[in-house]
Amino acid sequence: MSSPDWLNKGDNSWQLAAATLxxxxxxxxxxxxxxxxxxxxxxxxxxxxxxxxxxxVVVCWSIWAFRLSFGDPLLPFWGRPDLAVLSNSxxxxxxxxxxxxxxxxxxxxxxFAAITxxxxxxxxxxxxxxxxxxxFVPLWLTFSYSIGCFSLWSPNGFxxxxxxxxxxxxxxxxxxxxxxxxxxxxxVGPRIHKDRERFPPNNILLTLAxxxxxxxxxxxxxxxxxxxxxxxASVAIINTHICTATSLLIWLCLDISFFGKxxxxxxxxxxxxxxxxxxxxxxxxxxxxxxxxxxFSGSIPWFxxxxxxxxIRFLKKVDDTLxxxxxxxxxxxxxxxxxxLLADPKLTKLFFGDDPKFxxxxxxxxxxxxxxxxxxxxxxxxxxxxVAAWNVVVTTAICLVIRMVVALxxxxxxxxxxxxxxxxxxxxxxxxxxxxxxxxxHGHEGxxxxxDEEMM
Numbered sequence: 001m002s003s004p005d006w007l008n009k010g011d012n013s014w015q016l017a018a019a020t021l022x023x024x025x026x027x028x029x030x031x032x033x034x035x036x037x038x039x040x041x042x043x044x045x046x047x048x049x050x051x052x053x054x055x056x057v058v059v060c061w062s063i064w065a066f067r068l069s070f071g072d073p074l075l076p077f078w079g080r081p082d083l084a085v086l087s088n089s090x091x092x093x094x095x096x097x098x099x100x101x102x103x104x105x106x107x108x109x110x111x112f113a114a115i116t117x118x119x120x121x122x123x124x125x126x127x128x129x130x131x132x133x134x135x136f137v138p139l140w141l142t143f144s145y146s147i148g149c150f151s152l153w154s155p156n157g158f159x160x161x162x163x164x165x166x167x168x169x170x171x172x173x174x175x176x177x178x179x180x181x182x183x184x185x186x187x188v189g190p191r192i193h194k195d196r197e198r199f200p201p202n203n204i205l206l207t208l209a210x211x212x213x214x215x216x217x218x219x220x221x222x223x224x225x226x227x228x229x230x231x232x233a234s235v236a237i238i239n240t241h242i243c244t245a246t247s248l249l250i251w252l253c254l255d256i257s258f259f260g261k262x263x264x265x266x267x268x269x270x271x272x273x274x275x276x277x278x279x280x281x282x283x284x285x286x287x288x289x290x291x292x293x294x295x296f297s298g299s300i301p302w303f304x305x306x307x308x309x310x311x312i313r314f315l316k317k318v319d320d321t322l323x324x325x326x327x328x329x330x331x332x333x334x335x336x337x338x339x340x341l342l343a344d345p346k347l348t349k350l351f352f353g354d355d356p357k358f359x360x361x362x363x364x365x366x367x368x369x370x371x372x373x374x375x376x377x378x379x380x381x382x383x384x385x386x387v388a389a390w391n392v393v394v395t396t397a398i399c400l401v402i403r404m405v406v407a408l409x410x411x412x413x414x415x416x417x418x419x420x421x422x423x424x425x426x427x428x429x430x431x432x433x434x435x436x437x438x439x440x441x442h443g444h445e446g447x448x449x450x451x452d453e454e455m456m
Contacts, residue, residue: 008099014229015100019108021220024213026054026115032210034118034125035427037265037322039195040202041418042126043427049121049133056137057114062086065113066106068146069154070096076158077151096155098227108224113145116173122322123181126191126199127415130422132408136184136398144180144394148172148387163357163376164383165343167236168225170280170335171387178329179391182320187399188408190319192415199321202427204264211268215244218275222282225351232350236283239290240275246294247274254302272327273301277335281342283351285360289342296338301330333384340380 003009027050035047057065064081071079084090091103098105117137124133151157152166166172190196201207222240226232251270255263277297278290285293305326309315315325343360345367352358357372364373399408414421 006094006099007101008228011098011228012100012104014233015098015104015108015224015227018220018224019104019111021217022108022111022115022224023054025217025221026111026118027051029210029213029217030115030118030122032206033214034122036203036206036210037201038125039199039418040427041420042195043202044419044425045130045422046121046125047427048423049125049128049130050118052130052134053117053121053137054114056134057117057141058110060138060141061110061113062106065141065146066109068142069113069149070105070109073150073154073156076156077147079146079150079154079156105227109149112169112173112221113141113149116145116169116177117141119174119177119324119328120181120184123185123320123324124188125321126195127319127409128188129407129410131406132188132402135402135405139398139402140180140395143398144391145172145176147390147394148176151386152383159379159383159386162379162382163355164379165284165339165348165352165358165376166280166336166383167282167284167339167351168222168279170276170332170339171383174276174279174328174332175336175384175387176332176391178325178327178332179388180395181324182318182329183392183395184399185320186318187396187403191321192412195415196319201265207268208264211271215271215275218244218279221275222279226283230350232283232347235287235347235350239282239285239287240278242287243278243290243294243297244271244274246291247271247277247298250295250298251302254299254306258306269305269323269327270298270302273297273331276328276331277338280332280335281339284339284343284347284358286342286344286347289338289344292342293335293338296334297331300334301326304330333388336380336384337377340377343376 031047031050034050035043038046062085063083066085067082068079071082071084074080085106091106092101095102095105117140120140121133149172151159152164152172154160164171191199218240219237223233223237225236248267248270251273252262252267255261255266274294274297277293281289281293305323309326339360341361343358343363345359345363348358357376359369359372359376361373361377364370364376402408410422420426
């Protein structure tokens with residue numbers, strides 16, 4: 001069968017590849033990170049929260065959430081729900097953007113939605129009831145993610161029309177997950193005291209492997225945002241890696257300067273804040289600006305996490321397991337503000353077209369368009385306020401509804417035992433045929449009551 005005239009095979013191939021790279025960031029990327037960066041007793045539960053979220057989002061996205069996020073407008077911030085994606089005539093027709101079918105766009109956007117929910121899980125590891133998580137995922141996707149997505153990314157969204165710049169998800173994905181994660185962590189409650197005081201990673205090498213997949217996968221994350229294999233995609237990709245490398249190094253230097261040791265986990269945190277902060281700006285700023293963004297993304301979230309977090313009572317109270325608020329919420333908002341400051345109009349034309357309103361404040365001052373520059377900065381602030389406020393309210397409502405049906409937090413007994421109590425499975429069975437250390441002759445439980453024949 002011949003291809004339709006409107007299909008660009010190169011763009012379609014790149015978009016499918018970019019989507020798969022983003023998918024690999026979650027499965028297995030974040031599955032590996034979550035399973036290895038937590039205490040051994042939480043490895044299975046943490047990894048499975050990520051895997052479940054990915055599967056649940058893909059199904060919900062395909063049935064109704066894609067059209068809520070990119071469909072015909074129902075409200076200025078929400079699309080009209082329908083079952084169009086399940087229709088062959090729809091998914092084989094041209095998508096709303098790019099020279100390829102709607103099926104490609106559905107797939108591409110589904111992995112972005114999935115990783116957002118998985119990021120929220122990072123704030124809740126080590127104590128959230130898995131059944132509550134199963135309910136949370138579709139509800140938050142429907143009533144929170146789709147709102148931000150439509151408002152900022154749909155051509156019909158009110159923030160998109162106003163001119164808020166969010167190239168690849170600094171607001172839609174990272175700011176929203178950071179705020180929602182912090183809010184949900186407040187309502188779910190903290191880990192048990194013992195876990196909160198000491199929560200060592202069970203396998204730092206695996207954490208690094210997952211981090212590497214996350215970093216390189218961001219090539220598709222930001223490189224796929226222009227919806228084409230074009231110059232802007234190339235600019236976005238190189239800026240992503242420049243900013244990320246800079247951010248990692250800045251974080252590392254700060255750790256060494258203040259704590260005396262080069263922390264591997266700290267370096268991963270710096271890598272993540274670099275990836276997050278460049279996301280809203282990747283294809284809109286020069287590479288020199290990407291370097292500057294990396295300088296800020298490696299230092300400001302470090303300061304909020306290492307200094308401010310310990311001084312603000314509310315932040316000390318809320319148990320955000322992997323500091324998602326700092327690495328994604330703060331870093332996403334920072335990236336959005338720096339986009340409003342540093343966006344180059346020559347590059348914004350590549351992404352937004354010949355609309356003169358998209359200009360960073362630095363270039364507006366240089367070109368004598370002061371009002372346009374401050375307008376853009378104001379819009380970036382409005383975008384932050386809308387996304388943050390909406391996520392606080394909706395995430396709170398969702399948690400309150402769920403806890404009327406099932407407990408948000410695991411029981412004390414389950415919190416003490418972890419994976420085996422929740423799933424009946426352990427992460428590491430290395431001493432025998434499915435026998436773990438604690439239950440073997442090498443562990444104290446087995447040693448106390450071991451029988452002679454078991455020792456033979």
